[in-house]
Amino acid sequence: RGTANAEARAVMEGLHNEHIALFATLGADPRSEHGKMCLEHGIALLPDQDAIVGTFLCQGAVDPKVIEMMYKQFPAGHPHGKSPKRDALHARAAVHPDEQDLRDAADFAASVLKRLEGEG
Structure with missing residues (x-):
């Protein structure tokens, strides 16, 4: 829905750490405007945005129950309604996280640690 779920929101709004690395997943392409x-919505939830030392988005599969709910709720022609394009987007998301995503996440974590240790 474009932001953190209720549980994550509660944690994020309560973070008062000197260093925060923000990691998130979403069904859409992480490089997309969405x-x-x-x-940006996730960052806005943090009490101290200056504490962010890095961000990482990873695509993940969309729960089939969510897809079914969206297709029932939104008519064809709506951005979230059933269409060949929407079905293709869900099919691409279904294979994530993949091995490359896991390597990218590990590289992200390593780069944050190096930065915090003063090496990067």
Whole structure:
């Protein structure tokens, strides 16, 4: 829905750490405008945005129950309604996280640690 769920929101709004690495997943392509907007919404939840030392978005599968709910709720022609394009987006998301995503996440974590240790 473009932002953190209720549980994550509660945690994020209560974070008062010197260093925060923000990691998130979403069904959309992380490089898309929607992905960028979701990341901005997540950052806005943090009490101290200056504490962010890095961000990482990873695509993940969309729960089939959510897809079914969206297709019932939104008519064809709506951005979230059933269409060949929407079905293709869900099919692409279904294979994530993949091995490359896991390597990218590990690289992200390593780069944050190096930065915090003063090496990067």
